[in-house]
Amino acid sequence: xxxxxxxxxxxxxxxxxxxxxxxxxxxxxxxxxxxxxxxxxxxxxxxxxxxxxxxxxxxxxxxxxxxxxxxxxxxxxxxxxxxxxxxxxxxxxxxxxxxxxxxxxxxxxxxxxxxxxxxxxxxxxxxxxxxxxxxxxxxxxxxxxxxxxxxxxxxxxxxxxxxxxxxxxxxxxxxxxxxxxxxxxxxxxxxxxxxxxxxxxxxxxxxxxxxxxxxxxxxxxxxxxxxxxxxxxxxxxxxxxxxxxxxxxxxxxxxxxxxxx
Amino acid sequence: xxxxxxxxxxxxxxxxxxxxxxxxxxxxxxxxxxxxxxxxxxxxxxxxxxxxxxxxxxxxxxxxxxxxxxxxxxxxxxxxxxxxxxxxxxxxxxxxxxxxxxxxxxxxxxxxxxxxxxxxxxxxxxxxxxxxxxxxxxxxxxxxxxxxxxxxxxxxxxxxxxxxxxxxxxxxxxxxxxxxxxxxxxxxxxxxxxxxxxxxxxxxxxxxxxxxxxxxxxxxxxxxxxxxxxxxxxxxxxxxxxxxxxxxxxxxxxxxxxxxxxxxxxxxxxxxxxxxxxxxxxxxxxxxxxxxxxxxxxxxxxxxxxxxxxxxxxxxxxxxxxxxxxxx
Numbered sequence: 277x278x279x280x281x282x283x284x285x286x287x288x289x290x291x292x293x294x295x296x297x298x299x300x301x302x303x304x305x306x307x308x309x310x311x312x313x314x315x316x317x318x319x320x321x322x323x324x325x326x327x328x329x330x331x332x333x334x335x336x337x338x339x340x341x342x343x344x345x346x347x348x349x350x351x352x353x354x355x356x357x358x359x360x361x362x363x364x365x366x367x368x369x370x371x372x373x374x375x376x377x378x379x380x381x382x383x384x385x386x387x388x389x390x391x392x393x394x395x396x397x398x399x400x401x402x403x404x405x406x407x408x409x410x411x412x413x414x415x416x417x418x419x420x421x422x423x424x425x426x427x428x429x430x431x432x433x434x435x436x437x438x439x440x441x442x443x444x445x446x447x448x449x450x451x452x453x454x455x456x457x458x459x460x461x462x463x464x465x466x467x468x469x470x471x472x473x474x475x476x477x478x479x480x481x482x483x484x485x486x487x488x489x490x491x492x493x494x495x496x497x498x499x500x501x502x503x504x505x506x507x508x509x510x511x512x513x514x515x516x517x518x519x520x521x522x523x524x525x526x527x528x529x530x531x532x533x534x535x536x537x
Numbered sequence: 538x539x540x541x542x543x544x545x546x547x548x549x550x551x552x553x554x555x556x557x558x559x560x561x562x563x564x565x566x567x568x569x570x571x572x573x574x575x576x577x578x579x580x581x582x583x584x585x586x587x588x589x590x591x592x593x594x595x596x597x598x599x600x601x602x603x604x605x606x607x608x609x610x611x612x613x614x615x616x617x618x619x620x621x622x623x624x625x626x627x628x629x630x631x632x633x634x635x636x637x638x639x640x641x642x643x644x645x646x647x648x649x650x651x652x653x654x655x656x657x658x659x660x661x662x663x664x665x666x667x668x669x670x671x672x673x674x675x676x677x678x679x680x681x682x683x684x685x686x687x688x689x690x691x692x693x694x695x696x697x698x699x700x701x702x703x704x705x706x707x708x709x710x711x712x713x714x715x716x717x718x719x720x721x722x723x724x725x726x727x728x729x730x731x732x733x734x735x736x737x738x739x740x741x742x743x744x745x746x747x748x749x750x751x752x753x754x755x756x757x758x759x760x761x762x763x764x765x766x767x768x769x770x771x772x773x774x775x776x777x778x779x780x781x782x783x784x785x786x787x788x789x790x791x792x793x794x795x796x797x798x799x800x801x802x803x804x805x806x807x808x809x810x811x812x813x814x815x816x817x818x819x820x821x822x823x824x825x826x827x828x829x830x831x832x833x834x835x836x837x838x839x840x841x842x843x844x845x846x847x848x849x850x851x852x853x854x855x856x857x858x859x860x861x862x863x864x865x
Contacts, residue, residue: 328730354732362730368723371716375849378713379720380731386713389741393705399713407851424850446731 281306281450281481282327282358287336287346288505289319289326296322298505300336304450304498309472309482311492311513314502315526320485321363323502324454327483328360329353341449355382357449361456363485365435369428373419376427376438377410377445378403410445417441417471433460440471451475453484457491469495489513489527501526546688548801550760553692553699554753556796559780560706560789561749566778567786567846568710569742570722571633572642575649576750577774579621581656583751584758584769586617588669591759598671600664610675614755618748625747629740649771657766668765675759695756702749706789709745716849718742719787772825776800779828783835785842794843799828 280303289297297319304310312320325331327338329350338346345353354360368376384406385391386399414420417437422430430438436456443451456472457465469491476482486492492499493513501508501516503525509516516522558580565571590613592598594605608616632644656663663669675694677687709715720728721735729735758764776799784795807824835842 330726330730349734350726350729351732351734354730360730362727366724366727368720368727370723370846371719372849374851375716379716379728382732384713387717389714392712392714393708396708396712403713404853407853408856411856424848426848442731 279306280304281341282483283339284323284327285337285339287323287326287333287338289322289331289333289335291322295505297326300502300505300507302500302507302510304481304483306481307476307479308497309476309484309495310498310500311496312483312485312500312502313487313489313492313526314508317504318502318526319505320502321454322505324360324452324485327353328358328452330360354446357447358452359443359446359448359450360452361439361443361454363454363458365432365439367427367430367435367438369426371427372424373414373427373430373438374407374410374423376442377413378406380442380446381406381409382447413441413445418467433464436460436464436468440468444475448480450481450483453482453486455485455487457486457488465491543685543688546692548805549692550688550695550756552797552801553695554757554760555777555780555800556793557699557702557749557753557756558777559784559792559796560702561746561753562777562781563746563786563789563792564706564709564718564742564749565746567781567788567792568715568722569718569739570638571629571739571743571746572638572645573743573746574642574645574774575628575652575771576746576777577769577771578649578652579625579747579750580754580757580773581652581764581769582621582624582747583614583617583754584764585656585663585669585754586620586751587613587755588672588758588764589663590616591673591675592669592671600667600670601661602664602669603662610673610755610759614752614759617755618751621747621751621754622744625743626740629743633739633743634736646771649774653766653769653771666766668763668768669758670763672758672762674762691760695760698752698756702752703789703793706749710787710789711849714738714741775825775832776804776828779832779835781842782832783842785844785846787846788842788844791842791844791846798843799831803828803831 282304285301287297287300288295300323314320322331326333329345329348333346336346337344340353340356340358343356345356345358368379371379384402386402391398411420411423414423417440419434419437419441422434427438440456456468465488472482472495496513498510499513499516500510501522508525509519509522517527562573562576565573589602589604590606590608591610592602592605593607595602628648632641657666659665674687680687680690682690717728717733717738721733721738725735780795780799781792783799784793785791804824807820813819
C-alpha cells in the first residue's frame with residue numbers, strides 16, 4: 277500500500293445550516309499529483325481551507341506527514357510543510373515580487389527579535405542566500421525581470437505564476453493548489469503544467485483543485501471527485517469518465533442539461 | 538540667554554519627542570498595520586511611570602501619587618518603556634488575537650478612554666486631574682547647571698536617545714522581521730498560510746511601538762517636569778496619526794518629516810494666531826479641525842504621504858540566469 281502524505285478522515289463542516297463538507301475521507305499518496313474535481317459548491321475550496329487551517333476543522337481528523345493537523349492554526353500547518361495557494365491570486369501587493377518570495381522562506385533566523393536589533397548581519401547574510409535562491413525560482417517562472425516590481429502591478433497571469441513561485445519558495449512537502457489554472461491562457465496552462473510536473477519530480481506531493489480536465493488528464497495520477505460535500509469516486513480520469521454518477525454530477529452534467537434545454 | 542534661543546531649543550526637544558512618538562506609531566501602524574487608536578495612552582503610561590519613579594515620596598510634596606522612589610532617570614525610562622510594552626501586550630493580547638481591524642480600533646479607543654478617566658479621576662494614583670508635578674530634571678542633581686545651560690544639555694541628551702531609537706527603528710524596518718510585519722499588514726491570512734505567527738509578530742510590533750511611546754513620554758515629563766491629563770487628551774493620538782500619514786507611513790524619514798510638519802511647525806505656528814477674547818478655546822478647536830482636514834486632504838491627494846514607503850531592492854550581485862530574461 278503506498279505511503280500517504282495526507283489523510284482526510286470523516287471530515288464534516290457546516291456553514292450555519294449548510295453542510296459544505298459531509299463526512300469526507302480520502303488520502304493523497306506521497307509523491308503524487310492528485311486532482312480534486314467536482315461541480316461548483318461541491319465543497320472543494322472549503323476542504324482546502326480545512327486542510328490548510330484557514331477554517332477550523334471541528335469534526336473528523338486530518339493527518340499530514342504522520343502529524344494530526346486538524347485543529348491546529350494555519351501557521352503551524354504551514355511550518356510543517358503544507359503550503360497552499362489561493363483560488364484568486366493573493367499577492368502581497370506593496371511588496372516587490374522578489375520580497376514576496378523572500379518573506380515566505382521558512383525558519384528565518386533574521387526574524388528573531390534579538391538578531392533584528394543586535395545582530396542585523398545575521399539577517400543580511402541569510403537574505404543574500406535567500407535572494408540567490410529566489411532569483412533562481414523567479415527565473416524558472418519567467419518572473420526574473422519583474423523582480424523589483426510591486427506585486428500588485430503584475431498582470432493576472434503573472435500573478436498566477438507568482439502564486440506558484442512563492443509556494444515553491446516556502447519549501448513545501450505538500451502543495452495544496454486551489455485552481456492554479458483558473459482564468460489563464462492556454463500557453464500558460466501548459467507552462468504551469470510543466471512546472472507542476474517538475475515539482476512532483478523533485479519529490480513534492482501535490483493536491484490540486486482544478487476544472488481544466490485536459491490538464492488534469494495530462495498531469496494527475498489520481499483524481500478524487502467530490503459532489504455535495506462527499507467523495508463520489510476516485511481513480512484515473514479515464515475510468516471516471518465511464519462512471520455514471522460522476523458523469524451525471526460533474527463531467528456530463530452541463531452538457532446534458534444544455535442539450536435538454 | 539535670549540528668548541528666541543530658549544524658545545527654539547524647547548521646540549527642538551518637542552520635535553525630538555514627537556519624532557520618537559511618530560516612529561513608534563510607524564512600527565505599529567505603518568509597518569505592521571495595527572490601528573492603535575489609543576497610542577497616546579502609552580505615551581502617558583511612560584510619562585507617569587517615569588514621573589513616579591524619579592520623584593521622591595509623595596508625602597514630601599502636597600501631591601498624591603504611588604511609589605515615589607527617587608530613581609535615576611535612565612533606569613526609570615527603561616522601566617517605563619517596559620511597563621508600557623507590557624500594557625501593550627495585555628491590550629494587544631486581548632484585541633489583536635481575534636478582532637478584525639475595525640473592531641480592534643473600537644476596542645483601542647474604549648480602553649484609552651477608560652484609562653484616561655481612571656487616571657484623571659483617581660486622585661491617589663497620579664495626582665488626578667491636577668497632574669503630576671515636581672519631576673526632577675535628569676542628571677541635574679550632579680550637573681548643577683543653570684536652567685538655560687541645562688536646556689541645551691537636554692537638547693543633546695534627548696537627541697542622543699532619539700538617534701539611537703531611530704537606528705533601532707531602521708534596523709527593524711529593514712530586517713526580515715520588518716518584512717514579515719509588512720506581509721501581515723498586506724494580507725494576514727496569506728502570511729499565516731506561509732507559516733507566520735501573525736499574533737506573535739503583531740504583538741512584537743505593538744510592544745515596540747508602546748515602548749517608543751513611553752520613552753517619548755518619559756523624556757517629555759522629565760523636560761517639562763509635569764504632566765496633567767489635559768496634556769494627553771485622546772485626540773492627541775490623531776495628531777500623531779496625522780504626522781505619520783502626511784509624512785509617509787512605513788518610511789522612517791517620512792515620520793521625521795511628519796513630526797516636524799504637524800506637531801511642531803503646524804501646531805506651533807497656529808499658536809500665534811490671534812485669539813478670540815470671547816472664546817479662548819476656539820483656536821485649539823480650530824487647530825484640531827484643520828489637522829483633520831489635512832489628514833483627509835492627504836488621503837485624497839497623496840495617500841502614500843510626502844515620502845512614500847521605499848521600495849526594497851536587492852543591491853548585491855545578481856547571479857547569471859539560465860533561461861530567463863536577465864535585463865541589463
